[in-house]
Amino acid sequence: MDFHFTSMVISVFHMKRIELISFDAEGTVVTPAFSHTIWHEAIPALYAKRKGLDIAQAKKRVYDEYDAIGDQRLEWYDIEYWFNYLDLGSCEPVIQSCLHTIACYPEVTEVLSSLANQYRLIVSSGTPLELLHCLLRDIRPYFARVFSSVSHFSQLKSPDFYLKLCGEMGVKPGQVIHIGDNWQFDYLNARQAGLNALYLDRSRRNHQESLGDLTQLKHILSPST
Ligand SMILES: [Mg+2]
Structure with a gap:
């Protein structure tokens, strides 16, 4: 991860009171x-x-x-x-x-179990619930809620979807971090809604301002662990 981006993220998060961490599902916690x-x-x-x-x-x-x-x-x-x-x-x-064929990325269980002690965690996915329930079967207990934009709100992961889930969770957008691997649906749209959006690029190819895996998220939020 780019050093300046790391510093920027840490300073931003330290100024705000993060209440909730929202994860995309496919490509973020479970493999495609x-x-x-x-x-x-x-x-x-x-x-x-x-x-x-x-x-x-x-x-x-x-x-x-x-x-x-x-x-x-x-x-x-x-x-x-x-x-x-x-x-x-x-x-x-x-x-x-x-x-x-369902599989989590290697770091996921450890990161979720660590962050779940300090934050409420949710899933915010564009995958319909029929598939999402299957995908999350091994890690479901870590999450307070699982939202499917398609099944719950009949929409894509638009800025409006992110505002709706903030309403459902009783938090302000600025109190939420969302992380996901789709530049449009996870990064741009969440950011437009006012969330603290982080782009996950597991290929580490596309954008400098990105995280390469979820361990980096844990280190940003819990620098001492
Ligand atoms: Mg994804």
């Missing part, structure tokens, strides 16, 4: 493997079987359909929508068949 397997492997495989296509043809058609919707529309995130639209039956067996 579960979603990748569902959207890029299991759904095309089922589509191939149902339509009598080979897997390469099925992938092309399904990916083209994903691209036609895009991640700025709610349908992109809605697994029920896709199973209906692609005529795939119930999504539950597919979800069950992919559960073995």
Whole structure:
């Protein structure tokens, strides 16, 4: 992490009374493997079987359909929508068949257990609850609440979503840190709502003003541990 950014973050946080830490889910506390397997492997495989296509043809058609919707529309995130639209039956067996791919990043349990002693922790995700409940099954007890922008508020992770969850939690935006790996949905939109937003770049490639993993967040908030 950039030294000047570290210093800046520490000074900002010391001036404010942080009450709540909000975490994005996928790419932040849990790996993208579960979603990748569902959207890029299991759904095309089922589509191939149902339509009598080979897997390469099925992938092309399904990916083209994903691209036609895009991640700025709610349908992109809605697994029920896709199973209906692609005529795939119930999504539950597919979800069950992919559960073995769920994994947290290595530092997550230790960081959450440490921060949970000092702060209220929540999840603020764009993933629908059907998938989010599965993803968080091993770390759910660390969080006071789990918010899905799509399932709870029928919206993307907009500035308005962040204001709503502050209202639900009874805190001012300035009392919240949100951290996530999407520049638009986690950093820009949370910051626009007045939260203390931190951008997580696990690749450590894209932005200088970013954290490389959640251990760095712990060190910023609990420098003595
Ligand atoms: Mg994410």
